[in-house]
Amino acid sequence: MAKTRRAAAAGKASTSELGAARRRDLLEAAYTLIAEKGLEGLRTRDIAARAGVNISTLHYYFGTKDALLVAIVEHVTDKFGKERQPAGPGAAGAAAPPESLRAHLERAWRSFQDHPHLATVLQELSLRAQRDPATRTAFRAVHKEWNRGVEHLVRQGARAGQLRSDLDPRAAAAAITSFIMGAMLQLGIDAGAFDFHHVSGEIDRWLATAPGKPARGRKA
Amino acid sequence: MAKTRRAAAAGKASTSELGAARRRDLLEAAYTLIAEKGLEGLRTRDIAARAGVNISTLHYYFGTKDALLVAIVEHVTDKFGKERQPAGPGAAGAAAPPESLRAHLERAWRSFQDHPHLATVLQELSLRAQRDPATRTAFRAVHKEWNRGVEHLVRQGARAGQLRSDLDPRAAAAAITSFIMGAMLQLGIDAGAFDFHHVSGEIDRWLATAPGKPARGRKA
Amino acid sequence: MAKTRRAAAAGKASTSELGAARRRDLLEAAYTLIAEKGLEGLRTRDIAARAGVNISTLHYYFGTKDALLVAIVEHVTDKFGKERQPAGPGAAGAAAPPESLRAHLERAWRSFQDHPHLATVLQELSLRAQRDPATRTAFRAVHKEWNRGVEHLVRQGARAGQLRSDLDPRAAAAAITSFIMGAMLQLGIDAGAFDFHHVSGEIDRWLATAPGKPARGRKA
Amino acid sequence: MAKTRRAAAAGKASTSELGAARRRDLLEAAYTLIAEKGLEGLRTRDIAARAGVNISTLHYYFGTKDALLVAIVEHVTDKFGKERQPAGPGAAGAAAPPESLRAHLERAWRSFQDHPHLATVLQELSLRAQRDPATRTAFRAVHKEWNRGVEHLVRQGARAGQLRSDLDPRAAAAAITSFIMGAMLQLGIDAGAFDFHHVSGEIDRWLATAPGKPARGRKA
């Protein structure tokens, strides 16, 4: 792998409804397996088996393992995007009350809770992105969009008086997204020693207008 | 790999001075290669080749690739530990003036700058730790020590009046270390869109007693 | 195959006596299999099996199927060279009586008779040489040497008064070697319709000084 | 391939005009690809692609790759036959002046020059014929016809007094056709070291009545 000898000749295959379904099945299978075994332990045979198709079918749809991996990024983007949708700038147009930063952190947390694989897969892909240009390109979009979303939240919070007015929205967003990613990493290493709720509460307090009392948690 | 067919029978070999040197050479070679190719692309043959020994020699010293990987964690711990030493709790006993949080962030940053491989290797191992118990166990120590170090810093900063007094030191430390790890990840994906200095400055401002004006940076 | 992704990293492996033997075994196995199944049907697994070693051993010694194929050319060169040795320019230095052209043709014929695979393998490689530069380079040497040998024969024959004096030795040699190769091809297609003895006798007669009577053969 | 699991059930399909055209397109595509990539590199998908049809269509018309290959022989026979037509026995009935042997060689040469693929394909099929009975059977006809044609030429030349009277027409024809085939092989290996014109001139001289002076060519 790694050095794609032949640019994926396939990928075009998804004309029919059924073809699209097969593609989704394969991507979903790959997604789950990445979470379970890591990219290091990902085998095309296993993907095909879990999707209930022959391994040749996988190549028929994606051509190459590398190509499938790139497609996975988009797949995850969709998954992840849907989770964060309510916070997206687009949703802000409605009369819906702006979501607080705290709520965003909570929802991000819940999202990872509900989709236990998401965090792992995201990290795996992040790492791969550092070495593989194709993955990187595809992955940047996710990050940009995510950062922009949080930036928007911060701006709203500040305007609404919920957050300190001296915040640099862009930098704050970068800090927050970084924190979330790092938190996932630490949780993976030592779930018992890291209380997401508690820590995210602390962060919220840093940014809040009225500095409430520090929460007394059992661990942090 | 993964399922070690035969528990590492070796590992005992490091009695002599020369043996210890060979071990170090191999570990250093592995360390560099992990940074360059990732765990996914790590090959025992390459490690041996870079260390200038036969591949059998590698197995003589480490028995198994898995065993070598565990040893790598300790190796990295040492490396990383030395970098952070001045900030370590142990160093606090001296009369040395307490380091500011800002300084810590800056130094962490510089440390990654000086050792460009460190961040990558740390991430790779973090990810592996999530799946491999042996790695996890070995890796937890690093994180715990690191978190404790930062916690100590926060406590000092608060006591010295440089940081807000209402901080939860433990949670703050967890947040900060998480941020640093996440920042490394984001930097790997899109170095151009992430200004570590600027963002860490923002964080520093959140925790500082006197909320200075937000820095006007080009990007964040 | 075809486009060697990685230039054969191996090939160096033949230091010891035993290693050289393994190499020879593998080449001999490949040689036989090419004759039996053709290059089209040549499988590395079969080669290894016939040589009585694991397929990995084959790659240990040759690195690539392509590399092995190039090595085969040299192997065949040796085989073929030994057969033609008496006619070689080098052998002419001795007091040995010069070999007649007829004798050369006869011996070439007997050589192919004794080594039934030789002709087939030679043809397969000739064909491959037209497309693969590596094979071509290695194969040109054989042809050049062969042509030179026959040219020498013609010159000697003319000088000795056995062959017509107006021959262009170089052109005659080219014609003769071409004839032999083409004859092998025709024999492969329709052995019953091609009597090598008879035809080569005819050619000999064309070049001879005293035009003897045409041989009355059963078929030609 | 090789061992056809299911005897070609198709092949019957060519009733309509359009069907015949499709067949021709596919054969022509296969013919070109054999010349370009060799039988070893011939892929049914490539053939279909070059013919502008789906790969299933190929199987609809020929059933099997093997069957298509047999059909190719006939296709080539036609092609080759048309080129040699003026020299064919059939054409001899007319009052057309008999073609000289030299002219035949020249024309054969020009034919290969004009149809650069022909020689290659012929050789590929010759080789295949040695192993595959079906191909062999189909291919023998071509050779027989060709040999008979040349034999006819020789006979005419002798009768007309242009060629030596002591020739064995059958053997001479076999020698000449063998030479041509071998020459094609050598040309493929080392075009720079083989001057067809010069060499065929030499042969012509051997057979001619009046032994002219050997041509002084640059190379042979």
Added chain:
DNA sequence: TATGAATGAGCCTTCATTCAT
């Protein structure tokens, strides 16, 4: 202590072929 040689298990990919539409 160190290594050259050898291997078993497995990986990604290819390709001729089939079948429902």
Added chain:
DNA sequence: CATGAATGAAGGCTCATTCAT
């Protein structure tokens, strides 16, 4: 007639590991 989708059976190659020396 023609095709898109799917597959079984390899095929070349890799890699961690072993073992005699």
